[in-house]
Amino acid sequence: MIAEIGHFALILALAVALIQAVIPLVGASRGNATWMGLAGPASVAQMLLVGIAFAALTHAYMTSDFSVLNVAQNSHTDKPMLYKVTGVWGNHEGSLLLWITILALFGLAVTLFGANLPPGLKARALAVQAMITVGFLLFILLTSNPFERLDPPPMNGSGLNPLLQDPGLAFHPPFLYLGYVGFSMAFSFAIAALIEGKVDAAWARWVRPWTLAAWIFLTLGIALGSWWAYYELGWGGWWYWDPVENASFMPWLAGTALLHSAVVVEKRDSLKSWTILLAIVAFGLSLLGTFLVRSGVITSVHAFATDPARGVFILGLLIFAVGGSFTLYAVRAPSLKTGGLFAPVSREGALLLNNVLMATGAGTVLLGTLYPLFADALDLGKVSVGPPFFNSVFLPLMVPMVLAMAAGPLLSWKRGDLAGVLSRLSVAAVAALAVALATWLWQGGSAGPWWAAGGMALAVWLLGGTIVEWAERIRLFRAPLAESLERMGKLPRSSWGMTITHSGLALLIIGMTASSAWKLESVQTQKLGETITVAGYAFTLTQVEDINGANYLATQGTFKVTKDGQDFAILQPEKRVYRQPPRPTTEAAIVSTILGDVYAVIGDAVPEGGWVTRLYFNPLVPWMWAGCLVMVLGGLMSLSDRRHRIGAPTRARAAVQAAKA
Structure with a gap:
């Protein structure tokens, strides 16, 4: 009933x-x-x-x-x-x-x-x-x-x-959907503005908190999914450019661009048409991700449904929603007033550059995700587009974006002084070069990946630029300490949110660079009592036993891990086989330190004696998860800004209040 x-x-x-x-x-x-x-x-x-x-x-x-x-x-x-x-x-x-x-x-x-x-x-x-x-x-x-x-x-x-x-996958979908569906609210406001024919600073102020809330949830959802893949699949990695991963990453990129574009509409009454377009694209990519996951056109661990009828229905919904929106946009967008002009070198220009690079990055990921499907549909043969393509095409687009992120907030609205900004960023530039040189020497010059030094320098540049911008706001070292503290207390929460979020991205880049460049792994058949050393950590397999879980049977290995002869940790990874449905899973055992993760996986027994084991040291991976959490914290700080809760006064109301004053 x-x-x-x-x-x-x-x-x-x-x-x-x-x-x-x-x-x-x-x-x-x-x-x-x-x-x-x-x-x-x-x-x-x-x-x-x-x-x-x-x-x-x-x-x-x-x-x-x-x-x-x-x-x-x-x-x-x-x-x-x-x-x-x-x-x-x-x-x-x-x-x-x-x-x-x-x-x-x-x-x-x-x-x-x-x-x-x-x-x-x-x-x-x-x-x-x-x-x-x-x-x-x-x-x-x-x-x-x-x-x-x-x-x-x-x-x-x-x-x-x-x-x-698994806890990671238990909470990953709700946060992901809160992000996906959250962009529907920005989409609804955009379509409403097109129907009304009015986009102004007040509209941007009202649409930003909904977009920001969606961005926060989607960031957390993607991070949870990556974390789950890292410890549950037992492969020691955290991102593989899987089509389902891309399905969530594309709207995140478009949503990030939308957030920055809405700032320009609010502050300078510019980029109106572009902002409306981004709102449509962000939700359109969310719907596309829904189609990819539910139509059966791709196969993934976390893809749902293979019924063609469902795929056709969601494809029709996608075409109707996105196609209708683009049609309305084509008809009504030209009538929107363009707003104030600005020089290429200005804060608006930096935000526009951010938008263009983010949008191009989303387009690149979209192309790499859909091309194999188109090639298969057109009988051009089976084509695989994997990490080599995305890393070589997408990552170079992000380098100038991160470079601009440090300088953009220091530029003035309408027209900026780039030479003056670069002068104020000299400390950040020196620190970035020093870190690049130190990284190059530490990894033995060309013995390590050449891009690792650049990645670490890029993160330090962004972090240094973010600190410099924050110090400029409170006039640190340029005014008495009491005045700086007073200014710091009066900073808008949205300003704190930007500072925190950009700092979190810097931490994220450090973790991604280090874990990609210097990960060490050892895969072998290991017998009881045998010791394998990885990155100075000695893994001794001391015991293997069968255990009975709530709804599974597992083979649990026990590794005694030592470092420089001193006891470090006991790791107990498992190889599980669930009763219903009868499928195997891998449960990695991980110990995190500030320098990285010590990571162990046990596999199947081999006839010759022993078990297949995979042992890893993943440097600075905790910095990556910390960076994600810091970005979410920055988003929450910005969302708590009172101006997002009360909206923006219309120009007419502001004029009346000024006249009364």
Whole structure:
């Protein structure tokens, strides 16, 4: 009965979404306040109904109701409760319901926190958001019903993919979807602005917090996914340019560009058309990622669904949403006022350069991801596009972007003095050159990868430039200390957010460079009592035993690790085989230090005696995870800025207030 209530709630949600998509939009065009006001209550009702459906599916998983086909296919009575709950979104139907729930949640958030929005813009944005919801509700009801019954029900379920029974993958999808779907709100505001024909500083101020929230969630989701791949797959790496990884990375790049572009609209009333386009592209890439993961055109550990009918439906939704948006953009964008002019060397120019490089990078990743699919469809043969392509094409685009990130915030609006900025960055330049030289000498000159010194120097340049910009803001060493401290206390939170986020990116670059350039690994057959040394760490295999987990059997190895003759750690990696479904997984054992990760994996036994083991030292990997968390912290700091909560005054209101003053 509860499953039927959930199904019926989805049908009612579709009816409410249709009303929300039509009536407020018509009301905004006619200036009818009553019709426009319907958008708010409709978004509340929609969230309530979708929430009931999500709660009904969660209840079915928690109680192991195998009369529901979705539960029977993706759960098992022996699963720990955490993975029964996370199994709700560990499959196609359930993850789609999570997507719709987050869509409704963002609409509700605009209703609750958008009191300062102009009624017309708010009504149009909520109507567009409802149109997106209508598309996904039709998708789930027509092709992916999560409440379909199974008669007779089996005694037990098929279980969840063991790779998904992990804390990293348990929380990775919700954060990822909060990012994907969050960009739908920026998209809705962009389409509403095109319909209204008005984009100004107030619009940019209102759209930025929604974009920033989506960016924060997507950053955290990507980091969690990378962290999971690092310790769960047992290969010692954290990124492989997998199509599903690319599917989340592309909207992140477009969203980052959108954030910076919106700043120019807000501060200088420029780049309006470009900002609208980025909002459309960011959400369009989110939809494309959905298509890639759910259509069956790619195969990946974390791809859902192989039903062609579903792929066709989501492709149609993608074409309708993105194609319709681009058509509207082509018609209405030329009428948008261009705003203020600026010189190429200016803060606007630096932000535009950031945008162009980010957009080009996203296009490069898109090309590398889709080209094998096009080649296969056109019968041009099987083509594999992997890390060598992306590393050689994408990374060079990011070098000038990071170089500009240090100088851009120091430039003046409209027209900047590049020579003066470079003079103020001389300390950062000297530090970067010193680090490059030290890195080159430490790795033995050309004995190590030539690009490692450049990567470390780039990170130091960005970190140094960020510190210099912060010091300039508070006049550090140029004013009395008391005055500098007072200025520091009065810095806007958005300024702190930029400083923290850019510093986090510098830490991320350090970790990525070191772990890619100097990772050491040893793969061998190792017997009990045998010692293998990697990067000065001695790994002695002291014990191998079989253990019985909650719903799996495992072979657990015990490594005693010493450094310079001193005990360092005990590592106990596992090779698991789950009972249902019967699939193997690798559980790496990792000890992190400030200098890097000591990493051990145990594999299968060999007939000659011993076990296959893989031992790694991954330098500075913890800096990479720390950098991601610092970036998220910077985003949260910026999001907490009061100006994002109260919106921006319109020019007319500002003029009236100035006249009264």
